[in-house]
Amino acid sequence: MSTSRGARQPTIKEVATLAGVSPMTVSRTLAGGVNVRPDLQARVMAAVRELGYYRNENARSLRPGQPSGLIGVAITNLANPYYGNFALGVEEVAAAHGRRIILGNTGEDAGRERQLVSDFIGRQVDGLILVPTSGDAEHLQPERLGDVPLVLASRRVPGLDVDTVLLDDVGGAYRGTVSLLDAGHTRIGFLGNRSSVFTGERRYRGYEQAMTERGAPIDPSIIARDQQDVEAASRAARAMLDHPEPPTAIFSANNRNTIGALREIGRRIRDGLPGPRPAVVSFDDFELSELMPVPVTVIDHDARLLGREAATLLFARLEGTAEGEPNTVELPVTIEHP
Known part of the structure; x- marks a missing residue:
């Protein structure tokens, strides 16, 4: 599949054909599965994963090629104030570039992370910042994200070469x-x-x-x-x-x-x-x-700075000021004795 946002994406009809169901069954499954048998839902979701299909949640409100103005941010523990400060750092940079963030929580669950990334792409986010779980990287590969740039924060993912901000x-x-x-x-x-x-x-x-x-x-x-x-x-x-x-x-x-x-x-x-x-x-x-x-x-260390650095890398990609090989930034830590 092409890595361009403009490339043709799989259609509901193609998902239905692969799954051996009707397009209506696909739509109902993606809308929550009401009145759809579990075995049919499983076939639909398997076809969705195989084809790399994403629901376009903004299709009715956005003109073709129009940016959404949204940055998707996925963290692992919404209850941890550390990640609240991290998100504030991302938001500072996003706001300076005229964008807003939408925030999601994975709970260190790889399945929830895959669904959250799918939802973000379906809403046509302009970029993604992810504190990744320890799951596989298939759903984060460029061919799955189109031309939506991705920055990892705090952690690397094996087999994924993208801009990353780490701590020492x-x-x-x-x-x-x-x-x-x-x-x-x-x-x-x-x-x-x-x-x-x-x-x-x-x-x-x-x-x-x-x-x-x-x-x-x-x-x-x-x-x-x-x-x-x-x-x-x-x-x-x-x-x-x-x-x-x-x-x-x-x-x-x-x-x-x-x-x-x-x-x-x-x-x-x-x-x-x-x-x-x-x-x-x-x-x-x-x-x-x-x-x-x-x-x-x-x-x-400064969680807010971690968020700002991740967002800075992302906007460098979005605005074309960063080209070529992905960058890795490692932030220092300090020791504070009582």
């Missing part, structure tokens, strides 16, 4: 772990999200590098890498601190894990439970970090 995840995690080692800790736990998540893997790599270089043991029993929200992180921290040999310090790979760990530490302090009050290093700042039950060292 490895270096920041390394420096944060070294700060704990320099303070005399050798038994350091790790809390992070799943290893298939790009940032989770990079931040664990920095932790592992620092521990290995200093000859500190890496104990798998005090490493938890599958927490996507505060509640799961709190449970993981509880198990870690109930260990016969609990860690004297914890490295947390993101702010949701940090808050979960601090909730558990605070609970133990309030209940007068025995055991260590571990030092904490958090990758990402978080709400009221200065009021926590134990001092927290923060590996900080």
Whole structure:
């Protein structure tokens, strides 16, 4: 399929022919599937994916070739204030270029990401900014997006070569772990999200590098890498601190894990439970970090700047000032001691 926005897109009739159903069945399926048997819906959606068909939600309101004025922004966790600041950074740049953003949440679910991108393309967004999940990249390939430029933020996607803005995840995690080692800790736990998540893997790599270089043991029993929200992180921290040999310090790979760990530490302090009050290093700042039950060292960066940089790359593509190979920008982080 051509990569040009002007290239002919598959029609509903072609989807219907491939699926072996009527065009009306296709329309009803795409409108929510009311009165359409599940097996027919499955055939229609398989044909939609195979042909790369997108509903054109703006077809009635836009003249051919007219830009929509919209930038699609997909994030992974709408409940995390970090991503609110990221979206504000994108919006600042978009507004300066006379565009508006539409925001969607994937919840770290690859299927939801595919549907959200499809919806954005169907609304003829002028560009896309995506904090990707750990899923495949088929729906993000140029032949699926037409000439809609895509910028990735915070994470890469294997097999996808596009403009990307990253953080110094490895270096920041390394420096944060070294700060704990320099303070005399050798038994350091790790809390992070799943290893298939790009940032989770990079931040664990920095932790592992620092521990290995200093000859500190890496104990798998005090490493938890599958927490996507505060509640799961709190449970993981509880198990870690109930260990016969609990860690004297914890490295947390993101702010949701940090808050979960601090909730558990605070609970133990309030209940007068025995055991260590571990030092904490958090990758990402978080709400009221200065009021926590134990001092927290923060590996900080500006989420709003991350959004602005991603949007700047996108508009460079839209306006033709960036040509050739995709660009990668890696933003620095700072360490803020309590």
